[in-house]
Amino acid sequence: MSSWSDSDEFTFLDISSRSETMTTRANETEEREEERKLAFEDIAANQTDTIFNLPGLKITKFTHKRIKFTFQPSLILDDISETYIFCCKLRYLELYRKWMIKKEPIPLSPLIQKVTLGEILIDDNIDSIADVIFKIYCHLKEVSEEEIIYRRNKFKRYKSGLLSDLYIDAIDEELYLTDKERAALFEKRLQIWKRMIPPNVRAKKSTLRK
Numbered sequence: 001m002s003s004w005s006d007s008d009e010f011t012f013l014d015i016s017s018r019s020e021t022m023t024t025r026a027n028e029t030e031e032r033e034e035e036r037k038l039a040f041e042d043i044a045a046n047q048t049d050t051i052f053n054l055p056g057l058k059i060t061k062f063t064h065k066r067i068k069f070t071f072q073p074s075l076i077l078d079d080i081s082e083t084y085i086f087c088c089k090l091r092y093l094e095l096y097r098k099w100m101i102k103k104e105p106i107p108l109s110p111l112i113q114k115v116t117l118g119e120i121l122i123d124d125n126i127d128s129i130a131d132v133i134f135k136i137y138c139h140l141k142e143v144s145e146e147e148i149i150y151r152r153n154k155f156k157r158y159k160s161g162l163l164s165d166l167y168i169d170a171i172d173e174e175l176y177l178t179d180k181e182r183a184a185l186f187e188k189r190l191q192i193w194k195r196m197i198p199p200n201v202r203a204k205k206s207t208l209r210k
Contacts, residue, residue: 057071088136089101098121115135
């Protein structure tokens, strides 16, 4: 036969109290997340913040949990490849109520140190988020401008005969060569490649054609 003691009563009350506390916290968290969701939806719908109007930058996702944007420098700068499109993602960490950079544009890692001054986590407010996005934008623009200078100097050396066409890649061809020049360069490289094939392989290929 079991007996009900004061300690049993206190244990029951303690468990009940903790259960109510957990339920209250869960409800508060749910309400807070709903408020955040509505706030971010409002920001995305109105697009009044400057980050939505930065030249060359496109925000493709903007929610209370995920932010994704791309930067295409060729939309605002000359002499840079259209294939250069940098993608970056921010993710909200509910446990810390902070944001962090989830995906950094390659090959610019680690970008976190450059735009957050060593702080990995970003405050959960539009000002802090917009500030980080703007810093990333400025950094990518600066890197793109450095790429333009590098490519221009590289092509000048090539035209001056100081650099072999072996160093001219597809990006250089896209930016500086005409269709006729690209075709001529391709034919030159093809002939070099053919001469590099061992004689026995060339003879075998010739036999197969017959």
